[in-house]
Amino acid sequence: MKKTLLLLVTTTAMTLASTGAELLTKKCASCHMLKAPEFHELPTLKAPAMDAVVFHINLAMQNEKEKKAFIVDYVLNPDASKSVCESNKVAQVGVMPSQKGKVTKEELESIATELLSTYPHKKFVAMIKEMQGNDKINALKGSPFLVNSEGLPHMTKLLVHNWDKAKLGLTAEQKEKLLVVRKETMSGVKKIKQQLKPLEDEVAEAMIDREDPKSVEKQLEQIATLKLEASRVHLKCIAETTSILSEEQVEFLLPFWE
Ligand code: HEC
Numbered sequence: 622m623k624k625t626l627l628l629l630v631t632t633t634a635m636t637l638a639s640t641g642a643e644l645l646t647k648k649c650a651s652c653h654m655l656k657a658p659e660f661h662e663l664p665t666l667k668a669p670a671m672d673a674v675v676f677h678i679n680l681a682m683q684n685e686k687e688k689k690a691f692i693v694d695y696v697l698n699p700d701a702s703k704s705v706c707e708s709n710k711v712a713q714v715g716v717m718p719s720q721k722g723k724v725t726k727e728e729l730e731s732i733a734t735e736l737l738s739t740y741p742h743k744k745f746v747a748m749i750k751e752m753q754g755n756d757k758i759n760a761l762k763g764s765p766f767l768v769n770s771e772g773l774p775h776m777t778k779l780l781v782h783n784w785d786k787a788k789l790g791l792t793a794e795q796k797e798k799l800l801v802v803r804k805e806t807m808s809g810v811k812k813i814k815q816q817l818k819p820l821e822d823e824v825a826e827a828m829i830d831r832e833d834p835k836s837v838e839k840q841l842e843q844i845a846t847l848k849l850e851a852s853r854v855h856l857k858c859i860a861e862t863t864s865i866l867s868e869e870q871v872e873f874l875l876p877f878w879e
Pocket residue numbers: 645648649650651652653667668669674677691692695696699700701703704705706711714715716717718720724732
């Protein structure tokens with residue numbers, strides 16, 4: 622009696638385990654890549670690779686039960702406001718079409734278990750970490766700002782990533798005001814960057830040609846003035862943005878600001 626029960630339990634568990642992976646291939650792989658994506662494959666994907674999906678879920682949630690419930694719910698009732706991926710990326714590929722009628726809640730439970738135990742692959746996490754590191758270096762290289770500490774965030778970028786999130790809960794009125802700030806900031810910084818480029822090139826060229834540093838003193842001063850101006854635009858953007866947002870919204874965007 623005991624033996625049969627044990628056998629039954631084991632076979633059930635085994636069926637479930639294989640079913641999760643099979644279901645994932647059958648129901649999700651037509652859109653989501655299941656293997657770890659290569660860097661060059663990323664721009665052509667029509668949906669985020671499963672590695673990216675679970676990577677984002679893990680960033681947004683700690684609790685396994687919550688993660689599982691999120692997956693089950695999202696597949697049946699997808700919505701940009703619930704998404705854990707960046708709002709601009711979701712807008713780019715379009716919100717996932719609901720899979721209601723194509724997959725059951727029970728099937729999704731085992732798919733979710735499979736997803737959370739298999740993803741993200743180590744190789745993918747390493748690639749993302751490297752990409753993020755490169756992004757940081759490039760941002761710093763192209764930065765016209767005097768202060769680039771972590772404490773001075775790029776509000777426009779943060780907002781683009783979280784624009785549609787229910788947890789941020791931007792009202793239509795806030796969005797309208799924020800778009801004005803965004804436009805002013807972007808055009809202000811762009812204009813300064815365009816002026817900076819030739820000045821910086823002149824300084825570099827003078828040094829390559831072994832010229833006296835004094836010969837580019839004027840350019841240096843112009844660069845300093847432009848960077849000062851860009852920093853003022855940056856600070857104004859932070860001040861205006863945070864004055865449009867509520868305390869809770871600022872806390873959501875900048876948890877390290879407390
Ligand atoms: C018809 C194509 C398609 C199919 C089939 C599909 N997905 Fe998606 N899925 C997408 C797209 C596109 C996105 C990105 C946009 C978004 O997040 O809504 C996405 C995003 C997701 C997300 C991330 C949600 C977020 O936070 O942005 C999860 C979780 C997800 N899919 C799970 C699944 C699972 C599990 C299956 C299989 C049952 C599945 N998907 C099948 C197209 C699809």
